Amino acid sequence: MRQLVFLGVALLFSGPLRSQHLPDSRFRAGIEVVSGISAQAFNEGSRTLAGCSNTSAGAYLSMARPLYQGVALGFFGGYEVQGIHGNAVRQYVAERYGVTNQYLSVLSASHYSVWRMGAEVFRPFPLRRSRSLDPFLRIGLGSMSDFQDVQVRIKERDDNYFEEYTLVIRPQHRFNAAYYVVGVRAILPLSYLTYVRLSFSYTATNFHYTLEEDGSNLTNQKWNRQEKQSYLLGTFQLGLGFDFRFGRRKFPGNR
Amino acid sequence: MKKLILFYLFAVGLPASTLWAPGCGRPCEEQCHLIRNLKLESLDNSGPVPAEMLHQQVLAKALILRLSVQDSLRPELCASGLGLFTVPAFAARAYCPVERTRHLTRLWTISSDENFDAAHPAGSSLNDLFYLRDSAVSSANGTYEFYLLQEPAAESVHRFQLTLFFPGYDTLTTITGHFKLLKK
Numbered sequence: 001m002r003q004l005v006f007l008g009v010a011l012l013f014s015g016p017l018r019s020q021h022l023p024d025s026r027f028r029a030g031i032e033v034v035s036g037i038s039a040q041a042f043n044e045g046s047r048t049l050a051g052c053s054n055t056s057a058g059a060y061l062s063m064a065r066p067l068y069q070g071v072a073l074g075f076f077g078g079y080e081v082q083g084i085h086g087n088a089v090r091q092y093v094a095e096r097y098g099v100t101n102q103y104l105s106v107l108s109a110s111h112y113s114v115w116r117m118g119a120e121v122f123r124p125f126p127l128r129r130s131r132s133l134d135p136f137l138r139i140g141l142g143s144m145s146d147f148q149d150v151q152v153r154i155k156e157r158d159d160n161y162f163e164e165y166t167l168v169i170r171p172q173h174r175f176n177a178a179y180y181v182v183g184v185r186a187i188l189p190l191s192y193l194t195y196v197r198l199s200f201s202y203t204a205t206n207f208h209y210t211l212e213e214d215g216s217n218l219t220n221q222k223w224n225r226q227e228k229q230s231y232l233l234g235t236f237q238l239g240l241g242f243d244f245r246f247g248r249r250k251f252p253g254n255r
Numbered sequence: 256m257k258k259l260i261l262f263y264l265f266a267v268g269l270p271a272s273t274l275w276a277p278g279c280g281r282p283c284e285e286q287c288h289l290i291r292n293l294k295l296e297s298l299d300n301s302g303p304v305p306a307e308m309l310h311q312q313v314l315a316k317a318l319i320l321r322l323s324v325q326d327s328l329r330p331e332l333c334a335s336g337l338g339l340f341t342v343p344a345f346a347a348r349a350y351c352p353v354e355r356t357r358h359l360t361r362l363w364t365i366s367s368d369e370n371f372d373a374a375h376p377a378g379s380s381l382n383d384l385f386y387l388r389d390s391a392v393s394s395a396n397g398t399y400e401f402y403l404l405q406e407p408a409a410e411s412v413h414r415f416q417l418t419l420f421f422p423g424y425d426t427l428t429t430i431t432g433h434f435k436l437l438k439k
Contacts, residue, residue, distance in 0.1 A: 103303040158301040158439060159316045160402040218402060219386050 024124065024132070024245065028072075030062045030197060032241025034080070039202075039234035040088075048231040049150065049169060050207045052092055053112075055083035056235050062120060070124050076138065077117040082233075084111055093152050097165075103155040109148035112169075114177060114205070116142040122185070130189040135182075136201075142177035144169075144207055166214040172228070179205035187243060199239035206232050292325040295417050295429040300402075312435035318403040320365065320385070320415060320431065326397060362420045363387070365401060372408035381415075406438045 036056040058081060064074025089108045093099070118140015124132040147169040155162040183201025190196055213225045298305040301317035365381045375381055385401040401417075412435050419427045 105303070155303060158314050160300050160319065160404065161316075218388065219404075220388060 024126075024130075025066045025070075026245040026247040027065050028063070028074075028243050028245045030060075030064075030076075030241055030243045032060045032062070032197060032199065032239045034058050034060065034199070034201075034237045034239040036203070036235045036237030038082075039236065047092070048207075048229045049089065049092060049167060049211060050112075050144065050147070050209065050229070051231045051233055052085050052088035052108075053082040053233060053235075054085035054088065056237065057081050057083075058114075058116075060116075060239075060241075064120060064122070066124075072120075072122050072124070074120045074122075075118070076120050076140075078115075080114045080116060081111050082114060084108055086110075089150060093150070093165075093167075097152070097154055097163075099154055101157060103153075103157065105153045107151040109146075109150075112144060112147040114142045114144050116140055116177075116179070118179075124187065132187045134185040134187060136185060136199075138181035140179060141175040142179055142205060143175050144171060144177050144209065161218050163215060163217045168212040168214070170210045170212055172208055172210055176209055177205050177207050179203055183237075185239075190242075193245055195243035195245065197239070197241045197243050199237075199241075201237050201239065203235045203237060204232055205235070206230060290324060290326045290427065292323075293417075293419070293427055293429040294323040294325075295415075295431050296321045296323070297415070297431045297434055305400075308434060311433065312437055314439060315403055315406040315436040316439070318436065320401040320403075320417065322399045322401070322417060322429070324397040324399070363401075364418045364420070366416050366418075367413045368416070369411050369413045370408070371413075372405075407436050410435060410437055412436075 034057065038054050038056070040051055040053070058079055060076055060078030062074055062076035064072040066072040086106075086108060090104070090106045093106050094104060118138050120136055120138045122134045122136035124134045126132045150165075150167040152165040152167065153162060154165075181201050181203045183199055185197050185199040188196045188198070208228070208230045211227050211229050213227075214222070215225070216222045297308055297313070298319040298321055299308045299313045299317060300306075300319045301314050305319050305321070363382070365385050366378055367375075367381060368377055370376050371381060371384070375384065384403060384405045386404055387399060387401050407413075412433050414433045415431045417429050
């Protein structure tokens with residue numbers, strides 16, 4: 001993944017591929033829906049609860065202004081839903097409590113949400129017919145929320161004894177996720193003002209939170225444990241959206 | 256003026272006085288229930304959830320005795336205190352709505368017609384071997400589960416008896432069928 005980041009940054013700050021085209025210096029606003037799959041979805045399990053995510057879907061708004069030689073700087077914000085992989089949660093719980101021969105039942109929600117905001121830098125590489133290819137890099141902060149409690153029941157075979165757990169994710173801070181996105185966008189013109197954008201990106205989000213465990217057993221003994229967890233969740237995403245550009249475009253003839 | 260004082264006494268004083276009245280007037284004891292039926296089932300909890308017992312035998316530490324109490328709210332019984340002993344099968348219990356099981360916890364005794372171990376001969380209390388799990392859900396349903404926590408000294412056929420005591424009212428008894436307690 002480091003190579004991918006390096007390649008993205010290198011493309012961003014390299015010289016223009018087709019220098020005969022003037023970069024489009026108009027102010028741009030974008031709207032985009034994304035859908036993705038976690039890199040961890042290909043693995044067997046996760047070592048944390050937040051890592052038990054296999055899919056994502058969301059929407060973003062962004063604004064950007066080309067500043068120097070086509071390199072544009074902007075801001076963006078958006079909302080994403082991370083799908084929770086039920087089997088991964090079950091496997092995580094089984095490993096956490098050393099469940100081998102007991103009966104295990106796990107009840108978890110199907111998703112949690114992440115609000116994201118941050119800064120974006122990209123560099124358009126003009127192609128024919130007003131098309132362009134924009135490698136981009138985003139960094140920002142996010143807020144994970146709506147992670148509903150996970151209910152766990154572990155019961156011994158041939159015995160009345162059981163233990164019940166409620167696992168609760170409590171964010172330590174308002175913004176409990178830091179992340180970067182590296183990707184590339186294809187920009188296709190629809191009209192003078194409107195463009196279609198297709199993107200492929202990799203998002204690495206580092207979640208920080210406190211996992212609170214409320215436990216009880218058959219004889220109603222209760223206990224509470226808290227532990228800090230952090231997890232780097234990688235997601236590959238495809239995006240589809242529109243770019244709206246404002247102002248006059250400069251052509252070689254009207255420099 | 257006298258009329259005003261009398262009006263005040265009747266209109267405000269009388270309803271307010273019931274708040275401090277002893278017995279059923281107190282919020283905690285005002286819900287009297289008439290117990291219509293008790294049912295005691297013996298269940299096999301060796302699987303993921305309690306199930307009906309097969310072949311009249313069960314592993315001892317997987318035995319659950321489930322008591323179902325069918326009752327109805329009868330506030331007038333608290334007020335009158337009458338008619339409770341005319342029908343022996345009926346008894347009234349007064350409890351705080353949110354603390355039913357706590358009240359029940361103090362009031363039950365389980366025994367067996369067979370020796371359990373050296374410390375628990377036939378007919379003696381087995382309360383220290385069973386655990387009544389406090390649960391708001393079971394309490395609301397009128398269902399209480401008693402979990403057996405220990406194995407008997409030897410495998411033998413038992414018939415358990417559960418007795419509920421309602422101080423000042425009545426005593427109710429319910430009995431399971433015969434079944435064999437197995438050791439692991």
